Amino acid sequence: MKSRIQLLLLIMILGAPMPVAWAMLHWQVGIPEGHVARGELQHNLPPLSAWPLQDHPEGRWLLIWSAPAVCDVTCQAEADRWWRMHRAMGRQAARVERVRLSEQEQTLLPGETLALWQSARLPGVEDYQVWLADPQGNIVTRYPAGVDLRAVHKDLEHLLKRNPES
Template identity: 30%
Template structure:
């Protein structure tokens, strides 16, 4: 009769994980945590794989500029639709002032979270000032320092419309030909995302 073989013990049946396998697992875990952060940093710094689409219609101001950087001194604690007129407030400017008021009204229940304002570098004509007093009772009016405005905006002499957050930071800028629906959608989106103001 041949010799009987002993069955393998439990410790021999399961191989012990090697150090190399443990190191590979640790490396994969670290890459899973640190990798996305490195990728996001690279995308931001080198501007690759940045999506072209955007959900807003104005020009995003993300450089920390405030209302004071435009040459406007105001202490508004709500979101503000601000029209700036570096020259006289002519037809384009007056259209933006009208639009700012209509946008605030269109906010409905949220209208109390926003205000509309005009900052003009030159005195308004007597007729237009009287019209504003009569038809725009909630419009806030400020003087605009044209020199500060020119340094900040690159000497743009056209009237512009700005969305300003409750801390006075510039958020979005619009040209005179902005569509009211686009502006309203942008402001509604900001109010929805914001807990301030």
Template identity: 30%
Template sequence: MATATPLGLPERSKPRARGRLQLILILLVVLGPMVLATCMYKLKFWVPEGRSYHGAMIGNGQSRADIGIAGEDQRWQLLVSAPAACAEDCQRLVYLVRQIQVGLGRDASRASHALAAAQPLASDYQALLTREYPQLQRYSLDAQRYLQQVGEAGPQLWIVDPHGNLVLRYDAKVNGKHVLDDLRHLLKLSNIG
């Protein structure tokens, strides 16, 4: 028979109350961080201001085809886009992407480099590319669609994932070391390509 406590409650309720308290604490420990993270994302508070990449992040799911570039590759890609003639800045970027791929060392086979041009290349530059850049892939570029989506008339350098999604974008004055660092970081984190 249960004995009564001074408050008139049976003795069994104290362990039951302690068990409920433990259950609530376990739920708070498990669900609390998820609720906090969701609130941080939705309400945009305590979001870190710093970033670990140098280019402009493309986070809207755009692909090469969305900006008017025909072609695909099953590896990570350093892509130079030239909506106008491939002049000095464009040629510098083409040289830079090859050097970045070489700079990847043992991971060089996981990446490729490409040029997407809206206009035909000059014959002397075309011959130079054929002779000195044999692995450079060449794609056509729909300049009107590109300018409509990107809004930049100058050449750009893009990092494209193996699924064809645009990841990062750089302007023509980019430092090659920054692109190499970003690509190495992506390759380290990626299981694809």
């Protein structure tokens, strides 16, 4: 009798996950939230190669932010924020290039690249917006001006983790 009880107990323990999983799915209880990007994914922006820029860097992940034509104190503070976020990435920082979009030459921070507009900006591109672009130049996510740096940092870490170096 003792061995039958042990066998039934073993069958119940090994068979329990399937009915529990079915119940969780059926009643939508206890299902963890999926990872959602904190930026805007449906942005309808063309790849960087179609942007009217003099030079558009490719080959690495790009953190692109749009600076005003004249970089004042607010602009320099914003550039410093992005520099600090880039440094916070640690070893992964080498895989990401910071690009500043502007209409005029500006003083850059270390490790930053300047991309100048050849003509008018694209529609919908405003000062202080931020974009993440993949190594092929496709825009992955867009962030509004004044976005929380932690949101961009988490998205970028997630992208780099899911796309290991080749």
